Amino acid sequence: MFFNSLSGRFLLLTIVFVMLAEVLIFVPSVARFRADYLQERLELAQLASLALLATPDDMITQELADELLENAEVLNIVLRRNEMRELILSKPLNAPISDTYDLRDAGALTLVRDAIIVFFPSEEKIIRVIGRPIKGAGLEIETTQYLMPLRDAMIEYGRNIFFLSLLISVISSAMLFFAVRSLLVRPIRRLVGNMTRYRDNPEDATRVIKPDSKVIELRAAQDTLQDLQTQLTAHLKQKERLAQLGEAVAKINHDLRNVLTTTQLLTDRIEMVEDPVVARIAPKLMKSLDRAIKLCENTLSFGKAEEPAPEITRFPLVGLVSEVIEGEGLRLNGDGIKIGMEIADGVDVSADREQMFRVIGNLVGNARQAILASGRDGEITVKAKSTDTGTEILVSDTGPGIPERAQEKLFQPFQGSVRKGGTGLGLAIAAEIVRGHGGTLKLAETSIFGTSFRIFLPVQTKPE
Ligand SMILES: Nc1ncnc2c1ncn2[C@@H]1O[C@H](COP(=O)(O)OP(=O)(O)OP(=O)(O)O)[C@@H](O)[C@H]1O
Ligand SMILES: [Mg+2]
Structure with a gap:
């Protein structure tokens, strides 16, 4: 449906708004037209009545009076020049006067109301109009005239205004329609077109x-x-x-x-x-x-x-860490790196031994690689202690610290590595395994003096 489109809606709304604006202009301007029309008749009547002044006794023949009245397009004229003197041009009326309009003090509302009334009667009427003579030529001027010529003129004027409004609204709606099309509709279509093209092959x-x-x-x-x-x-x-x-x-x-x-x-x-x-x-x-x-x-x-679910057993940590250190030690050949541990004999953990081997192996391995890459000597220490809630294992080194770039996505697979030849999986694997045990693996601290990772393994409550 055209009127459900953006351009259609705009077209419809513009026509409605412009017509509304025109109605608001239409009524007062028709009222103004009527007032001007009547005022013009009064002025013509005033001019006609002045012919009487040329006569010594304010008297003229009936033929001349009729001609003057006809020129002014009125039936009767009374011009009160002062308290004493009145100039009168008249001919007999064939109907009574039905309404009187006083233009002297008519406000805007009265003018609008009187203008609207004019549109209703369909048969001929005689109205009386009272006004003020121009140029101070008297106190008051009064005419009687037929209503129909005024009504016809007003209808003609109204029709003209109506068609003009229609023309304006059609032109402005069309302009807006094209503006909306080029400013909104076309760009939106292009946007949708792009989305569709992208959707077909987002890679x-x-x-x-x-x-x-x-x-x-x-x-x-x-x-x-x-x-x-x-x-x-x-x-x-x-x-x-x-x-x-x-x-x-x-x-x-x-x-x-x-x-x-x-x-x-x-x-x-x-x-x-x-x-x-x-x-x-x-x-x-x-x-x-x-x-x-x-x-x-x-x-x-x-x-x-994903890592498989851990097979939990209870074992002494010292044995496991010794194995890791022994394995890592095999990779050192006089590199100036010392690997040691500070773990009391009684520290046992409940965990999957193979998985924990990989966790500590990865952490110690990373530390060894970092120290090696720095070209300096260094130490790696694995410490552990039992607490009320579980076991805390700290893997510390005196290496160069983790580069800032690596810190942002340290535990995300394939993201954390800045090491040449590194895949960025080690810490991700270690963290996942620890999480699988209900524990946490965190970077405890890192600086140019070294790095520590802290593993926390909670006490395992065996399922019944
Ligand atoms: N102890 C550490 N000292 C300095 N940098 C470290 C340390 N541990 C990790 N890093 C940094 O964090 C990065 C990510 O480590 P991770 O173990 O996840 O990946 P990797 O060692 O680069 O590759 P992979 O372990 O998969 O072979 C490393 O590239 C290294 O830059
Ligand atoms: Mg690694």
């Missing part, structure tokens, strides 16, 4: 809107839409990358498990070698391989990025 960055409007409100809408589309496109691309990565990881995982299993079989053989060094190393190698295989299997069996 195509060339379809993001390019704001160009000079109208402030439209420009704001375009800018917001541009932001929205840019963010959405970036998110979709990121998702796409993650999906591809996920697939790649699953494939690698699948074959890696086979490779590791072969390595495990070979290690089994090595265990049989009767060499004291081999005997010491082989069990550790087996354990490492075990861990790697389990990790592959878990990832494959869950088939998603």
Whole structure:
């Protein structure tokens, strides 16, 4: 429906408003027209009556009187010059006078009311009009005249005004219609067109809107839409990358498990070698391989990025942290980095041991990499203490601190890494695992003097 469109609505409203304005102008101007018309007759009558002055006894022939009256378009004229003298031009009336209008003190409302009344009678009437003579030529002038000529003139005038109003409203509505079309409707259509194009392929960055409007409100809408589309496109691309990565990881995982299993079989053989060094190393190698295989299997069996639910057991923390330190120590070869711990023997935790190994391993690993990258010597310390509500583990280092860029999205996968060769997964994995235990992993502090991460593991209440 045309009138439900923006241009249609504007067209309709403009016609209504302009007509309303015209009505408000119409009534007073018709009233003014009537007053002017009557005043003009009074002035013509005054001029006609002056002919009487030229005669010595204010008397003229009836023919002349009729002619003067006809010229003035009235039936009778009475001009009162002063208290004593009246000039009268008259001819007999064929009907009584039906109304008298005094123009001398008529207010605006009276004029409007009298003008409206004129439109109603349909038969001829005689009216009397009283006014003030012009140029102070007397006290009062009074005429009688037929009503119909006045009515006809007023109808003619009204009709003219009506058609003029109609013309004005059509022209102004048309102008507004085209203005609205070019200022509003077309830009809105373009906006919708862009949205539709973008919707069809939101990954195509060339379809993001390019704001160009000079109208402030439209420009704001375009800018917001541009932001929205840019963010959405970036998110979709990121998702796409993650999906591809996920697939790649699953494939690698699948074959890696086979490779590791072969390595495990070979290690089994090595265990049989009767060499004291081999005997010491082989069990550790087996354990490492075990861990790697389990990790592959878990990832494959869950088939998603989430960590599996923790298998909670109670174990002494010292043993676990020693294992981490030992593993990390293997990666150091005289780098000037010391890794140690300050944990009392009695500190036990209830957690998934393998998962906690990965959490502390990631934190210590990050610290080692940070110190190494700084090119200075440094220390890494793992501390822990039991509290009433759980266990608090602090992993501190004397490294260079976390770069500001990395701090913003530290725990978000693929976002926090600023390290060359880093994937930005380590802290995300660690935080997710700790959350899975109902605990928290937080950055306790970081500065040029070092960094500390705090893990809090609540006391596990075993389900009944
Ligand atoms: N102890 C630390 N000292 C200084 N910077 C750190 C420390 N721990 C983390 N960071 C910074 O935080 C970033 C994110 O760490 P995260 O473990 O999530 O990813 P990554 O180590 O870069 O990659 P990944 O662990 O996946 O191989 C690192 O790139 C590093 O810049
Ligand atoms: Mg890391």
